Amino acid sequence: MPRRSSLPVTFVVPTLVILLILSMVPTLYAIIIALQNRELSSTAYSWVWFSNFFDLFSDRRFLNAVWVSVKWEVVTVVATMVVAIGLGVLMFEVASQRLRNVYCLLFIIPVLLPRVSAAFVWKFAYHPLYGIATYPYRLLTGGLIFDPLSKPSTALFAVASVDVWQWGLFFAVIVLKLLETLPPQPIEAARLDHAKRWQIHAYVTLPMLKAPLVSLMFVKMIESLRSFDLIYVMTRGGPGVATETLDMYAFSQGFIESGKVSYASAMAVLMMIATVITFTMLWKRVQA
Amino acid sequence: MSAIVCSHVDKAYGATTVIRDLNLSIEEHEFVVFLGPSGCGKSTLLRMLAGLEDISGGEVSIGGKVVNDLDPGDRGIAMVFQNYALYPHMTIFDNIAFGLRRQKVPAPEIDKRVRAVAATLGLDPYLGRKPAELSGGQQQRVAIARAMIKTPKVFLFDEPLSNLDAKLRNHMRVEIARLHQSLKTTTVYVTHDQLEAMTLADRIVLLKDGVIEQIGSPAEIYGRPANIFVAGFIGTPNMNFIEVTVARSGNGWTLTGAGTALSIDGAGFHLQPGGRAVLGIRPPDLKTARDGDAGILQGTADLIEFHGNDALVTFGSGGKEISALVPARECPVLHAPVRYMFEEANIHLFDATSGASLRQQ
Numbered sequence: 001m002p003r004r005s006s007l008p009v010t011f012v013v014p015t016l017v018i019l020l021i022l023s024m025v026p027t028l029y030a031i032i033i034a035l036q037n038r039e040l041s042s043t044a045y046s047w048v049w050f051s052n053f054f055d056l057f058s059d060r061r062f063l064n065a066v067w068v069s070v071k072w073e074v075v076t077v078v079a080t081m082v083v084a085i086g087l088g089v090l091m092f093e094v095a096s097q098r099l100r101n102v103y104c105l106l107f108i109i110p111v112l113l114p115r116v117s118a119a120f121v122w123k124f125a126y127h128p129l130y131g132i133a134t135y136p137y138r139l140l141t142g143g144l145i146f147d148p149l150s151k152p153s154t155a156l157f158a159v160a161s162v163d164v165w166q167w168g169l170f171f172a173v174i175v176l177k178l179l180e181t182l183p184p185q186p187i188e189a190a191r192l193d194h195a196k197r198w199q200i201h202a203y204v205t206l207p208m209l210k211a212p213l214v215s216l217m218f219v220k221m222i223e224s225l226r227s228f229d230l231i232y233v234m235t236r237g238g239p240g241v242a243t244e245t246l247d248m249y250a251f252s253q254g255f256i257e258s259g260k261v262s263y264a265s266a267m268a269v270l271m272m273i274a275t276v277i278t279f280t281m282l283w284k285r286v287q288a
Numbered sequence: 289m290s291a292i293v294c295s296h297v298d299k300a301y302g303a304t305t306v307i308r309d310l311n312l313s314i315e316e317h318e319f320v321v322f323l324g325p326s327g328c329g330k331s332t333l334l335r336m337l338a339g340l341e342d343i344s345g346g347e348v349s350i351g352g353k354v355v356n357d358l359d360p361g362d363r364g365i366a367m368v369f370q371n372y373a374l375y376p377h378m379t380i381f382d383n384i385a386f387g388l389r390r391q392k393v394p395a396p397e398i399d400k401r402v403r404a405v406a407a408t409l410g411l412d413p414y415l416g417r418k419p420a421e422l423s424g425g426q427q428q429r430v431a432i433a434r435a436m437i438k439t440p441k442v443f444l445f446d447e448p449l450s451n452l453d454a455k456l457r458n459h460m461r462v463e464i465a466r467l468h469q470s471l472k473t474t475t476v477y478v479t480h481d482q483l484e485a486m487t488l489a490d491r492i493v494l495l496k497d498g499v500i501e502q503i504g505s506p507a508e509i510y511g512r513p514a515n516i517f518v519a520g521f522i523g524t525p526n527m528n529f530i531e532v533t534v535a536r537s538g539n540g541w542t543l544t545g546a547g548t549a550l551s552i553d554g555a556g557f558h559l560q561p562g563g564r565a566v567l568g569i570r571p572p573d574l575k576t577a578r579d580g581d582a583g584i585l586q587g588t589a590d591l592i593e594f595h596g597n598d599a600l601v602t603f604g605s606g607g608k609e610i611s612a613l614v615p616a617r618e619c620p621v622l623h624a625p626v627r628y629m630f631e632e633a634n635i636h637l638f639d640a641t642s643g644a645s646l647r648q649q
Binding site: 183185186188189190191192193194195196199203204207208210 | 338339340359360361365366367369371372373374375376377378386387390391434438
């Protein structure tokens with residue numbers, strides 16, 4: 001090897017090795033455990049190969065968790081993008097430069113909160129008796145109780161709203177900044193071309209921003225996969241299994257209810273495979 | 289009926305006034321060029337006509353209708369931008385069709401009209417491509433097609449050729465002239481390039497600091513500039529200016545300055561004995577002098593710029609740099625003494641303080 005190229009290698013290799021160890025060791029270990037029948041209560045185990053995986057597909061609670069995870073992913077990603085684009089365009093259209101700065105500052109604050117803090121804040125806001133978010137309902141109905149977090153039909157959306165509150169507002173700031181970077185002439189040309197304001201955005205500005213908006217959506221999709229802390233604090237997967245996503249279910253199987261770590265690992269491995277396949281396909285699709 | 293009328297139009301950004309009490313009337317089918325140095329307000333004025341800038345005061349009407357508060361789309365105008373302003377994500381076809389689609393024109397008619405316009409401008413082969421796949425000249429042609437298809441009452445061009453290279457610029461200038469000849473649509477064209485202005489315009493509106501300095505045909509502006517700014521701005525190479533003192537001598541006048549005394553007849557000018565004036569002579573109006581000629585400027589050739597057919601000879605006379613554009617075969621050698629004469633019909637005289645032309649109307 002020529003002498004000149006050895007310096008970069010010297011710097012890069014140790015970091016890469018550490019990264020590889022940190023990422024590959026747990027992954028490989030999870031795969032190995034998934035093929036065994038380890039439990040937290042005993043040290044004895046044997047190789048059961050794929051039986052954990054077969055069991056999963058007849059586990060109705062697992063299938064429910066898959067469905068909840070898909071719902072969570074779709075609801076949070078779509079709602080975040082809708083809120084971000086809606087608010088971003090609205091600020092771009094009506095707010096003066098000074099107001100925009102104020103809004104941007106305000107909209108960044110939620111995402112700066114740690115997830116657990118945000119979850120606690122909103123858990124209290126959704127409190128049926130004292131919560132500020134349920135106050136209008138009590139006021140309008142003369143004191144009727146509404147507890148969004150303990151109704152199976154609303155719990156997922158109530159938790160998702162916190163996620164959207166954090167990320168939708170933050171992304172709105174990014175969308176506004178993206179709109180501000182666009183050259184003004186195509187917008188002016190569209191105005192001369194009889195386009196109404198919403199048409200200018202629908203046909204000109206947003207298509208021009210397609211690439212960054214798709215990237216933003218991918219960021220949010222990856223971020224939405226990490227919903228554990230939010231759900232854990234707000235509902236613990238409940239009521240019943242209404243908000244039990246795959247990571248919640250895996251956690252409770254592995255550490256809370258039965259200590260079946262092998263079973264939980266099998267779920268984690270399945271999740272990993274599904275995520276890799278889905279994201280690779282989506283990414284290829286967008287690139288084409 | 290006038291196509292565009294501006295009466296007492298003002299434009300201010302906060303405390304800064306960009307355009308002051310501007311009055312202008314543009315006839316139908318006319319090709320009017322707004323010409324002026326950067327920052328003179330010509331683009332702002334155009335954008336006010338288009339509705340892209342608010343009008344701070346006064347009234348603008350297009351086709352007999354006051355348009356101050358009308359949306360850009362409702363003014364019956366179409367505009368071509370300096371940087372083309374095409375929609376980068378749409379094909380050329382969609383770019384041209386965008387305006388018609390917004391007006392809900394039926395699809396078969398859109399197709400027919402886009403193809404007709406594309407044929408006129410030679411864009412047929414590119415209809416399926418994106419703007420980025422086209423050259424600058426082709427992109428500008430798409431921008432013109434997008435404006436043409438709306439069959440507007442008025443075309444507005446905002447420095448459409450500035451982004452093109454010199455050769456393409458000449459080519460597109462001819463195309464725009466041809467287009468105006470065949471369509472006869474009223475056109476307002478903004479440029480800082482006097483060659484574009486001279487070749488395209490029926491009338492030139494020369495602006496400086498938001499005020500109209502002169503309105504007239506290219507020949508009028510070149511031949512009878514209203515003031516010293518217009519005289520200096522129009523014409524390449526620039527007009528020579530010599531500060532002179534005016535004195536009476538016999539039936540005529542003597543202009544003393546730049547180390548010489550020049551005798552002129554003075555008819556056609558308002559001259560005051562003892563007054564100060566600025567004498568303007570265009571370099572091409574200076575001819576190599578023969579013995580016995582009157583009106584002679586002489587000095588030593590300091591700089592010779594060869595232009596091809598002609599050469600620009602710069603010489604010092606009484607501490608003043610004067611340029612003469614002479615045929616290349618009469619070009620002197622560097623540092624040789626030179627003598628040039630002018631005919632009185634070709635000179636311009638301006639008031640030394642106000643800068644206004646002293647020519648009698």
